[in-house]
Amino acid sequence: MVREQPILLKILRYDPGVDRAPTYQRYEVPWKEGLLLLAALKYIRENLDETLAFRDYCCQCGWCTSCMMMVNGKGLRACLKVLYPGEQLMIEPVKGFPVIKDLVVDFGVTLTTSEGTFRKMEGALIRKVGS
Amino acid sequence: MLIKADVLVIGAGGAGARAAIEAAKNAPDLHVVLLNQGPVGRSGLTTMANGGMQWVSHPDDSPDAHFRDVVRIGCYLNDQNLVQVMAEEAPARAEELIRWGAKVLMDGDTYFLGDPRGSGASFPRSHYVPGGTYMAALRVEVERYANVDPRGDFVATNLLTFEKRVIGATALNIRNGESVVIESKATVLATGGLGELFIHTTNAPWGLHGHASGTGYALAYQAGAELIDMEMVQFTGAQLYPPWELGNPALLSSMCGGKYVNALGQEYMKLPTPRDMIQKLAYEEIKAGRGTERGGVYIDLSVSPLSREEMEKQLQIALSGEVARDRWNLVKEMSANNPDPRNWKVEWAPGCAHFFMGGVRINERCETCLEGFFAAGEVAGGVHGANRMGGNALTDIIVFGARAGRYAAEFAQTADRIEHETATVKNEQERLSGFFKPQGITPKSVRDKIRTLMSNYMGVAREEVGLKRALAEIDSLRRSDLPSIRVPHLSRFNVPWIEAIEVPCMLDVAEMMVGSALSRTESRGGHYREDYPNTERSWLKHTLVKKKDDTMVIGTAPVVITKLYPPGD
Numbered sequence: 001m002v003r004e005q006p007i008l009l010k011i012l013r014y015d016p017g018v019d020r021a022p023t024y025q026r027y028e029v030p031w032k033e034g035l036l037l038l039a040a041l042k043y044i045r046e047n048l049d050e051t052l053a054f055r056d057y058c059c060q061c062g063w064c065t066s067c068m069m070m071v072n073g074k075g076l077r078a079c080l081k082v083l084y085p086g087e088q089l090m091i092e093p094v095k096g097f098p099v100i101k102d103l104v105v106d107f108g109v110t111l112t113t114s115e116g117t118f119r120k121m122e123g124a125l126i127r128k129v130g131s
Numbered sequence: 132m133l134i135k136a137d138v139l140v141i142g143a144g145g146a147g148a149r150a151a152i153e154a155a156k157n158a159p160d161l162h163v164v165l166l167n168q169g170p171v172g173r174s175g176l177t178t179m180a181n182g183g184m185q186w187v188s189h190p191d192d193s194p195d196a197h198f199r200d201v202v203r204i205g206c207y208l209n210d211q212n213l214v215q216v217m218a219e220e221a222p223a224r225a226e227e228l229i230r231w232g233a234k235v236l237m238d239g240d241t242y243f244l245g246d247p248r249g250s251g252a253s254f255p256r257s258h259y260v261p262g263g264t265y266m267a268a269l270r271v272e273v274e275r276y277a278n279v280d281p282r283g284d285f286v287a288t289n290l291l292t293f294e295k296r297v298i299g300a301t302a303l304n305i306r307n308g309e310s311v312v313i314e315s316k317a318t319v320l321a322t323g324g325l326g327e328l329f330i331h332t333t334n335a336p337w338g339l340h341g342h343a344s345g346t347g348y349a350l351a352y353q354a355g356a357e358l359i360d361m362e363m364v365q366f367t368g369a370q371l372y373p374p375w376e377l378g379n380p381a382l383l384s385s386m387c388g389g390k391y392v393n394a395l396g397q398e399y400m401k402l403p404t405p406r407d408m409i410q411k412l413a414y415e416e417i418k419a420g421r422g423t424e425r426g427g428v429y430i431d432l433s434v435s436p437l438s439r440e441e442m443e444k445q446l447q448i449a450l451s452g453e454v455a456r457d458r459w460n461l462v463k464e465m466s467a468n469n470p471d472p473r474n475w476k477v478e479w480a481p482g483c484a485h486f487f488m489g490g491v492r493i494n495e496r497c498e499t500c501l502e503g504f505f506a507a508g509e510v511a512g513g514v515h516g517a518n519r520m521g522g523n524a525l526t527d528i529i530v531f532g533a534r535a536g537r538y539a540a541e542f543a544q545t546a547d548r549i550e551h552e553t554a555t556v557k558n559e560q561e562r563l564s565g566f567f568k569p570q571g572i573t574p575k576s577v578r579d580k581i582r583t584l585m586s587n588y589m590g591v592a593r594e595e596v597g598l599k600r601a602l603a604e605i606d607s608l609r610r611s612d613l614p615s616i617r618v619p620h621l622s623r624f625n626v627p628w629i630e631a632i633e634v635p636c637m638l639d640v641a642e643m644m645v646g647s648a649l650s651r652t653e654s655r656g657g658h659y660r661e662d663y664p665n666t667e668r669s670w671l672k673h674t675l676v677k678k679k680d681d682t683m684v685i686g687t688a689p690v691v692i693t694k695l696y697p698p699g700d
Binding site: 015016017032033034045046050051053055056057058059060061062063064065066077080082100101102104106107 | 170262342375461575618619
């Protein structure tokens with residue numbers, strides 16, 4: 001069997017309580033069929049770096065948006081991002097929120113405010129049935 | 132840090148959020164703290180639910196029929212007072228949730244009602260309310276109450292007690308690693324299930340921690356609560372191939388017209404079949420050597436009478452009630468090489484933990500045997516008996532969530548707040564910081580061992596020798612592995628630390644489950660004993676676990692029967 005090209009992830013690391021400034025760290029994750037970005041991050045934490053923080057307490061199926069992050073500069077849900085062999089991605093925390101650690105942000109007010117605000121944030125996530 | 136609450140709700144999934152709303156609404160002067168391990172309203176299992184939700188809306192249906200279906204499918208092990216409450220209050224709770232913004236799949240002007248064969252109901256009763264919109268509606272409603280204080284990124288580590296009363300909890304602020312004490316007059320436990328104790332689980336399909344690690348059962352046990360039917364796990368199919376989730380095999384088959392076939396292509400089972408039997412029959416097929424190389428069986432969609440377009444529509448509903456287009460797009464992206472679902476042979480294996488029927492013993496006011504301590508949702512037992520009918524989890528959590536909130540608020544209005552003992556909290560802090568050490572093993576390694584032993588001995592089929600071996604392994608993990616767990620010394624978002632907090636709880640839960648399974652010498656619903664394959668009239672009772680003088684005691688308790696007796700009685 002031909003060994004598929006691994007995924008290369010360049011991930012922003014930052015612990016505001018400890019680090020003076022964010023740095024980037026590179027990780028190599030073996031590719032397999034059906035690999036999603038959230039699963040790749042889990043692979044890193046379990047096999048390469050136990051200190052990597054990302055929001056894993058999430059729905060894992062596209063609903064809750066807890067795993068929103070910047071992927072090559074674009075805001076995406078990590079649980080819906082399919083990875084392809086040899087892909088190289090830059091992963092950063094989602095813009096517009098204070099960073100708690102690495103890829104974890106404080107959604108804070110947006111999570112605990114009016115319906116309008118979170119609907120705006122979720123955008124296309126909540127659609128009317130049949131539309 | 133000390134937080135003073137009137138009502139403390141632990142867990143902000145469907146049951147917890149609903150409890151907080153009800154408590155806040157019924158008692159505007161009370162301070163309701165809603166604690167959650169992730170962002171409030173954006174995490175946990177409710178958001179993952181694929182939407183089947185039962186309440187009576189079909190003109191021929193009735194709460195009595197709903198009651199009878201739940202008890203019959205629950206193999207008569209349900210507490211019937213609880214089932215009656217659920218069947219009667221479900222329509223009002225559901226309509227209210229839709230008013231709050233939950234989306235329900237419609238068929239023109241009426242509800243779209245799923246094929247009753249999927250659940251075994253006597254009438255079409257399954258509405259599709261995807262968990263994402265269900266939870267979004269509750270989140271919006273939580274926001275409306277100024278007296279609800281949502282605290283995301285907190286994990287409860289212990290319950291505080293005084294004599295026979297729960298007086299609060301200790302917690303860890305995941306964001307900064309700070310220890311927190313919450314003093315409360317009333318406490319509602321709504322921490323969800325325990326699927327993570329098994330290798331395969333729909334509760335955390337990627338093996339991520341914390342979604343259903345069963346900590347709530349352990350907290351309740353340690354505080355002195357009674358737990359019933361801890362052997363009653365509902366399993367579903369673990370999808371082996373294709374490697375992207377397509378939904379529950381029972382749903383797939385009934386909605387898409389697929390057939391259950393073995394590796395030889397023989398149809399070994401037809402719907403309707405209760406969930407426990409679907410598992411048992413697949414297990415027997417594989418055991419008899421008619422399974423696939425990966426150790427599974429198939430759902431063959433190629434024999435379906437549906438057109439490709441019709442099947443894609445049904446698959447979308449099976450995945451998440453049609454509204455989650457994103458998930459469907461994901462499936463399409465991943466299956467680009469073989470896009471026609473009629474060509475799919477879905478390979479699956481039994482033994483994927485899906486739901487837990489047992490849990491903290493409650494009455495219809497959600498009260499436990501401890502004063503000021505209430506439980507609702509999956510962490511509570513007795514509603515679903517030995518087997519949950521499909522579509523009744525989303526129903527259970529809002530009905531009993533609302534009740535727990537109402538009665539907790541009622542209790543808190545007249546109760547005093549009891550101050551905690553500083554020594555207890557200091558011990559707890561020392562226990563938690565004890566995980567920081569230079570050398571040791573990862574919490575994940577112990578967690579994986581627990582999951583392996585549970586899947587090996589506590590899966591679809593159980594027998595005495597295996598269960599005794601499981602108890603011995605649990606004991607050995609407790610003595611040799613637990614003290615060696617080490618985590619990195621970090622304060623912010625230290626995930627291994629949270630995992631380390633969960634592991635001792637998982638061991639308590641595993642021991643309760645195996646002990647209960649060993650004591651129930653019969654087969655009923657989700658509990659199949661190969662050495663005791665029959666259902667025994669004499670076992671129409673709950674197993675009951677309780678801590679006595681720091682020892683786990685396993686006994687029995689009567690089932691509450693109000694009107695429906697097993698056939699032959």
